[in-house]
Amino acid sequence: MDMENRAALFVMTARCDDILAPLLLDRTPRALVDGRPTSDALAEALRAAVKTVGEKALPKKPTKLQEERRADAQKLAERPLAQHARALTHLAIVERETAETVEVRLHRTLQHRRFDTLSIRGILASLTDHLGAAKRSQEDVVPALQHELDHRAPRAVRPADYLDRGIEAELVELLEHQGTLLLTGPPRAGKSWTARRIGGELQHHGFEVGVGSHIDEAERFLTDTIGAARLYILDDPLGAREPLADASARLGALRQLIERLPPNRRLIVAQTDSVLLQSRAAATIEACAVGAWSWLRIAPLSPDRAIAIWRAIAESLDIEPAAIERIVTLIERDDQLRDPGALTYLAQTFDYLPPHAGAAEILFQARSDAVDFARGLAGASPGYRAMLSAVAFATAPGQAAAISELAFIANGGAARSGFKPDFNVIVFGGDPRPPPAYTEPPLLSETQQHAIDNLQRRRVLDIGERGFNFTHPYLRAGAQALQRPDIPRDRDQLLEQAERSLACVEAVTSLAAARNLRWLRAVVAPDDRSSILAIASKGLRSLFPATRDACFSLLIDMADELTPDQRDRLPDWADQVLIELEDIDVSNGAGFIADQRQMFITASPIDEIQPYLDAIDADEPLGLDLALGRRILLALELHPEAMSAAVCRRFLRADEAVIRGAAAGVWFAIPREDDEDIIEWLAHDRAPSISIAVLQNVASSWATLEGRRRRALIGMLQAQAQSTGCASVLFNRLVLFNRVEYFGEAPPWTLFAELLPTVIEHLPVSVSFRNGRLNAVLDDAIEALPADALGSAIEAWAHRLQRRLAYRTLDEYELAIVEPLLAVLEPKRRLSLLRDLINVPDTGARIVTMKWLVKYWDDLNPEEHALLSGALAEDRSDKCWLAATVLTSASPPEPLVEQLTGAAKLLNGTAEEIDSALGAELFAACIRMYRGDPQPLWWYATHHSENPAWPRIVSAIARNPDHPLFGECFVEIASFGKKGDLLKLVDTLPEAALMQAFELLLQYKLGCTGFWRDKSWTRLLERAESAGLLDAMFERIDSVSDGILEELTDLRDWLGDGRFSERLLSLYPCDLKALVELRRFERAANGLVDSMASDRSVDPDNLAAVMRIFIGHKVELLEAESCRLFGTWDALSQALRRQGDDAALEARISAGREAALERHNLLRDSHSDVTKDIQLDGWVFQIAGPSQA
Structure with a gap:
């Protein structure tokens, strides 16, 4: 007023x-x-x-x-x-102004002032901090805000000292006309500077400019649906010095990007000509056109412009005037000295020239490789090498690194602050993991700081708001080439620095390091490339989702170069990039993977995030970092109808697969229309988290989808499944398709049937089907679908099975393909598969196939009967094992029994008749096949069929000590006989066989836990006592009983109550005495405690101290004359804990226990299995040596 x-x-x-x-x-x-x-x-x-x-x-x-x-x-x-x-x-x-609408307004304002869209949220956070500080101090906040904005203001893309060539206006016009500008030429011709000069022109006219060397980054930047005009400058995307391994694929990706550039987007590519020619295997640049777009060669400068550039650079580096003029003369005479990069390089390395250098030496210096310069610097001081390496690891074109990150890469030691711990601890409650931070601030050494300063003076490095970076791509290439190790120590240091760069605590640095592993792999020797991939696998422990994604992408792209052990880990690696929004902690502003899953997250109300959605729909600028993206998507998961196609497209351009996957999940949670471009985009996004999100949401909304929509979504998932990583995680979900908690009461089995063949075909060879889940889900699918719907899946399984046999010994689940094959495929379609399966080299696979075909003998047609008969007749080394499979099956087909034995009813005869008819080799094979011993016979689950003949045969042989198979059959009765069978067997054995039976039973007991058979042991010892063998038997028992008993109470389980257990107890005097006295003392102490209510003179603490003294005395006695069983030491330890802790005494008890346990395990390991020395004659392992998946 x-x-x-x-x-x-x-x-x-x-x-x-x-x-x-x-x-x-x-x-x-x-x-x-x-x-x-x-x-x-x-x-x-x-x-x-x-x-x-x-x-x-x-x-x-x-x-x-x-x-x-x-x-x-x-x-x-x-x-x-x-x-x-x-x-x-x-x-x-x-009115109606919320924090969200204010943020959107600020995004729009800052973007109009050409601030980098993705950095705006960080700027806003800093401005908010200044506001909070000013509110507390009551100071004028405007100067602080202005300083922050000035500090964060976008740097001009145009090089500060750039002198026009005279062609810039023409190039700008050409770029405006065709949207893309392809520049090429030799190293240091000025391609990158010219590109930045044109970029500066567009930046001045309001374009947001990005710089990098990765085509996928450029694609996300340029196809983002934000309304702002954008330009991306790609520096040497095919490689700086030589073509990258996937250069051809990159050219294809570049063409696709160019062809679908939106009208308000521009692209400039600067590529070294030699790399381009090698990538296209072409002789001329004209032959390297990218579709309709031709490359423009950057020609040398005119003398006047070259001289102007030379003078400006040389004077800034304090080169003597006489030397400057001497070079001016050379520029006028020789057009080889008229490239901007060559002149800059000459100025930077001028002090490397010898005194009185001639024209030839000067020209050579100007045109020499940047690697020579880098090596020269590295040789001058270790600080130079460390800093050049650190900057090479931590930066990318357009992406600088802070001094703290460089110091950590160079000197960080063993700490890996940006990684999750080696051992993952799931925490419930308590404080969450804090944001990644260094335990101690990393510092540069004095020589490293000196190197950083000099590299800036030489204009090798430049410092901006975000830190340090190389001033030119050829200098970056020189530093990259410097990483090739010369000696083992160099290699070890390189790998350590590469790992530390991934473990930086700044997300952008960690991501740059992950992407830099690609050129690092090309730099090192071929023998060291697996080590670089090993570093990438460690990057899967990063706390930053985008770093994990980049590392996983490299591992998948280079799957052919992985070692066998690394290939085995591919499924586990795929699981490590399966991150959900609830796994991300954004409480401190920066998103990272938390150690506590946020189970009860409260999503923002949809009206709160609506301003963000409106901004995206209006093509307004909005920096969707991980924190904001997570917040919006959590709300959209509850309100998928609020996600427009524009919003979905924005999220699908995110660096983090967790964001892209969540967005895809929201999009497909409800029926959609006119989203062909989204489906196509996702079909080429091979991130496992996207595949899982799409599968889950497509399955849940399946009933509401019409036929055309279903086919489109199936095609998208099939395209994703062609990536081994996606196939791995999709398989793990598909085998749960019959689980109500995952896919409901009525899962869409059609989706399952369409997707499973592609998934199986592209699975990593290391993935096994060993847990039976595939078998179970196929059983349910067969019931739910028409028979032929699963034919392709079964065929894919059969073909994969044959590939896997050369890699692993497969188990019965993975080999159990015959049953679903017979249920799904018609005879004509299945015969060739059955023939392939029965004819594989691997005996284990053959017997499992034979087992199932015999089981379904009555369902086979004549051709299939002939196939089995022919396999049994083949003269192969393992023919007796196939015959044994038939003869020991639950119901052997009589035609096959007759073919093998000459008598269809042979198995109804006596053991002696069957033994005689089969012959020793086949009879022994049958006994071992029935028993499943030795391995791998048990592994294949062909043992213990319901055939009534073989228990009868085994029992008969077990009563005949003179038979060569007596021991195996006796142990079979001990292991799997019915109740009372072993006792009857012991009763019927002749006296001469008692010692043999005792040794078999003793070794059996030594090799297993439980299965005491106390009545049979008592009867055996009674008979031994009558035969005068008892002392000899107890002498043997005494020698191994420490490997059978764990504590004294096991005595009764083993030998029952009576004189035999008492005799064994007498062999353990120290254990018995210690335990009896401990029990008595504890009982007396407990009595005193009970009397405390009436007698207050008893102090419980003093009583506990007395007990600890007593236990200490017993330990001292046992250390002098040790007890035999580790269970005795356990009793002492438990008693000590009841009386309060005594760390020193507990350590002594633990040492005694360890010694007793070691003796126990050594004795157990010494047991001799009855089939220990038996070889499976004629058995064929398709792999080099038997192993199990």
Whole structure:
């Protein structure tokens, strides 16, 4: 009311009352100073409201502020109505303004000032910090905000000292006309500088400019649906010095990008000509066109322009005037000295020239390789090598690194602050993991700091708001080439620095390091490339999702170069990049993978995030970093209908697969239309988290999808499944398709059947089907679908099985293909597969196939009967094992029994008749096949069929000690005989066989846990006592019983109650004495504790101390004359814990226990299995040596 040239603006979250509508802001806030008309009615309402405040009753104990406000309101209410009206002319209201709408507004404002979109949220966080500090200090915040904005302002893309060639206007016009500019030429011809000069021109006209060397980054930047005009400068995307391994694929990706550039996007590519020619295997640049776009060769400068560039650079580096003029003369004479990069390089390395260098030496120096320069610097001081390496690891074109990150890469030691721990601990409750931070601030050494300073002076490095980076791509290439190790120590240091670069605590640095592993792999010797891939596998422990994604992408792309052990780990690696939004912690602003899954996350209300969605739909700038993306997507998961196609497209350009996967999941959670471009984009995004999200949501919405939509989504998933990583995680989900908790009561089996063949075909060879889940889910699918619907899946399984046999020994689950094959495929379609399976070299696979075909003999046609008969007749080394499989099956087909034995009813005969008819080799094979011993016979689950003949045969042989198979059959009865069978067998054995039976039973007991057979042992010892063998038997028992018993109470389980257990107990005097005295002492102590209620003179702490002294005394005695069983030491340890801890005494008990346990395990390992020395004659392992998957 009293101030002139002032105005007031009120910002409110809610909608204002109707009476205040005339006060809504309808002009720039500055125009309010001049005032605007208002009504008397509104002025009267204002005065009435003020009067109401002045008349409001105060609380009983009002604060000073409350009293002052009431008094002010009373005074204001007394003022004339005209003063209230005059105040309203300079007042306005902004309604419905939330934190989100303010943020969107600030994004728009900063982007219009060409701030990098993705850095805006970080800028806003810093501005908010300044506001908070100013509020506390009551200082003017504007200077601090202005300084922050100036500090963060986008740097000009145009090189500061660039001198025009005279072709720039023509190039800008060409870029505007065709949208893409392809520049090539020799190293240091000025391609990159020219590209940046043109980029600077477009930046001046409002373009947001990105710089990098990765085509996928450029694609995300240029196809992002944000409305801003954008330009991306690609520096040597095919390789700087030589073509990258996937250069041809990159050219294809470049062409696709160029062909689908939006109208407001531009692309400039600067590529060294020699690399381009090698990549296309072409003789001329003209033959290297990318579709309709031709390359433009950058020609040398004119003499005048070259001289101007030379003078500017040389003077800035303090080169003597006479030397400058001498080079000017050479520039005028020789056109080889007219490339900007060559002149810059000459100035940077001028002090390397010898005194009185001639023209030839100067020209050679200017044209020499940047690697020579880098090596020269590295040789001058270790600090130079360390810094050049660190910057090469941590940066990318357009992406600098802070000094702390460089110091960590160079000197960080063993700490890996940016990695999750080696051992993952799942934490419930407690404080969450803090954001990644160095335990101690990394520091440069004095020589390294000196190197950084000199590299800046030489203009090798430049420092900007985000840190250090190379000034030119050829200098980066030189530093990269410097990484090739010369000696083993160099190699070890290189690998350590590469690993540390991935473990940096800045997400952008860690991601740059992950992407730099690609050129690092090309730099090192071929023998060291597996080590680089090993570093990439360690990057899967990064706390930053994008780093994990980049490392996994490299591992998948280079799968052919992985070692066998590394290939085995591919499925586990795929699981490590399966991250969900609930796994991301954003509480400190920067998103990283937390150690506590946020189980009960509260999503923002949809109306709170609506301003962000509206901004995206309007093509307005919005920096979707990990934190904001997570917040929006958590809300959209509850309201998928709020996601528009534009919003989905924005999220699908995110660096982090967790964001892309969540967005895909939301998109497919409900039926959609007109999204062919989204489906196509996702079909080429091979991130496992995307495959899982799409599968889950497509499955859940399947019932609402029409046929055409279903086919499109199946095609998308099939395209993703062609990546081994996606196939691996999809397989792990598909085998759960019959689980209600994953796919509901009525899973879409058609989707399962369509997807499974592609998944199986592209699975890593290391993935096994060993847990039976595939078998179970196929059983349910066969019931739910028409028979032929799963034919392709079964065929894919059969073909994969044959590939896997050369890699692993497969188990019965993976080999059990015959049953679903017979259920799904028609005879004509299945015969060739059955023939392939029965004819594989691997015996294990053959017997499992034979087992299942024999089981379904009655369902086979004549051709298939002939196939089995022919396999049994073949003269192969393992033919007796196939025959044994048939003869020991539950119901051997009589035609096959007759073919093998000459008598269809042979198995109804006696053991002697069957033994005689089969012959020793086949009979022994049958016994071993039936028993499943030795391995791998048990492994293949062909043992212990329901054939009644073989238990009878085994029992008969077990009663005949003279038979060569007596031992195996006796152990079979001990292991799997029915109740009482072993006791009867012991009773019937001749006296001469008692010692043999005892040794078999003793070795059996030594090799297993439990299975005490106390009654049979007692009967055997009774018979031994009558035969005068008892002492000999107890001498043997005494020698190995420490490997059978764990504690003294096991005695009764083994030998029952009676004289035999008492005799064995007498062999353990130290154990017995220690335990008896311990029990007595504890019982006495417990009695004293019980009497404490009536006798307060007993101090429980003193009693516990006495008990500890007693236990210590027993330990001392046992250390002098040790007990035999580790269970005795356990009893002492438990008693000690009941009396309070004594760390020193506990350590002594633990040492005694370890010695007893070691003796126990050695004796167990010494047991001799009855089939220990038996060889499976004729058995063929298809792999080099038997192993199990």
